[in-house]
Amino acid sequence: MSELDGYSLRLYVAGQTPKSIAAIANLKKICDKHLPGRYEIEIIDLMKDPALAMRHQIVAIPTLIRQLPEPLKRIIGDLSNAEKVLVGLDIRPN
């Protein structure tokens, strides 16, 4: 995976809610399809580390943040609409 076109993604969830589980599954599916081998996902459970919610400006759950490549991008929701996720992450489908 090259540094230039690698995607560093963070997904903020709050416990094992249906929306969180769905978001994780949806994200993996989209990344596997459109960014094979070019991504890494960090899942942060705010229930376990609530201080991060304030530090990272999280309001809605689930929230997906594209850390890299810059600039920062935010998508909220369970990511069920793949097209919007691709636009939001600025990924051109292969």
Place this chain on the structure above:
Amino acid sequence: MPGKAPAKSGHLPTIGKSPTGIRGLDEVTQGGLPQGRPTLLCGSAGCGKTLFGMTFLYNGVVEYNEPGVFLAFEEQPEDLIKNVGSLDYDIEKLIAEKKLAIDHVEIERTKIAESGEYDLEGLFIRLGFAIDSIGAKRVVVDTVETLFSGLENEQLLRSELRRLFEWLKSKGVTAIITGERGEGTLTRYGLEEYVADCVILLDNRVQDQLSTRRLRIVKYRGSAHGTNEYPFIIDEQGVTVMPITSSGLAHDASTERLPSGIPDLDQMLEGQGYYKGSSILVSGMAGSGKSTLAAHFVDATCASDHRCIFFAMEESPRQIIRNTRSIGIDLQKWVDKKLLRFRARRPSLFGLETHLATMYRDVTEFEPTAVIIDPMSALMNAGATGDVHSMVLRLVDFLKARGVTALFTNLGVTAGENAATEIQISSLMDTWLLLYNRESNGEHNRQLYLLKSRGMAHSNQVREFIMSSEGIKLREAYVGPEGVVTGSARLAQEAKDKAAVLIREQEMERRSRELQRKRREIAAQIEALQAQLANEEAEQALLDREGTAREDQLAADRVAMGVSRQTRARSDKPAPKPKK
């Protein structure tokens, strides 16, 4: 019932209240905001919602030892701290001491894409974490409606906000939720539907280019509260709500007296002066001596070691001090002794209600025995006539309730709307002094008349009012057949009277001298007549003696003749001629 939450025992449980520490608001709400419940604070932009919220938190920490969380949607923490820095609130210190937390929630629609379902659990976690980390008892959410412009799904937002308020309740924190005023609704997105326990409306109305902030408790479930619109002010001392209503007519009536500072005027008021806690109206034309009269009262009050506030509407304190010096009163020394406080404000500086609110604050702070409002008529420019009346009514009630003696001066105009105001206001006053400035014989002379003074047998005389370098003197006006005369006319009249008296006296003297002269004359006449009589008597006696002497001579002669003739027996017949 100031400040304290009602703690009635043996009654139905009343809801707990969290005092806001905002002067006046705790009186209006009879103790504060509903404890452990959210209160909706709504109002249009710039009416002081954020400051209200911050004051609530700051007082909570400083006065009631209740930590607080400020959840800001609109302003950055730095801006917030800077904004309230003008109020001497050291927010940074409180944050460092972990008594206060500020969390800024940044939501911008353009930076957020939405895909699928979500909730606002992140917000709950943030707020929950902030509350738990400092043990907060108070929360301010300012302004949560910003979320509506940041997120697309309004339906979801509504249900999440409902959940937020329920959640705040379950956390047991006393919360203020601010909301922007909407068209025809209290808040733009109808938050009042969710926060139903207590709703407070702030308002900033501009009338005649003067803005006045007002506060109204729209509803307060489970508690009695004041229902009026109360003016409030925001200045360097924070927020002050003025809970003045015109409902109270239960003030005490003191029998104590305060000297007016003018012994002659005290004489007209049963020799003792005004009643303590009464309202005095001094009305008169320009230059009739209203301010001077007020200055005397201030001087007398301070001289007896009582505090006094002088609300000057037209003159600066320095000017007043200088002017009163010319009549022998030194107000500066009372200022130096902290017995006298000047508050000089132009009437047009702000609206009537704000004037009232600042006066309220000054009076509660300084606790004076007497206040002067000079002149009250200047306030007419700051509001409509009816408003002035209502303001003065509330001011009078407020001052009476606190037992503060108030002296209002009023620039009287004989005709026009001000006269009507004077009539309205005069009925609120206990003592009404009228000062005239009458023109006659080419000069203006001041007169004072005590039109009314409730509860005392006051003088009904018109007095001449003389200002000298030793202060005010009242002279009995000259009342003569031509009416009351004053000034040099009085002097002339008095001189005329004096002359008349002199003439009368001289006349009397002259008459008595004449009488004496006559008496002497008559006595002399009597003496002369008597002398004459004596003369005549003496003459008579002489004649008598002469007569007797002659008869004796005749008899003697006859005898001698008879002897010589020897013919006649009768000596009284002439001797007959001898016949041949």
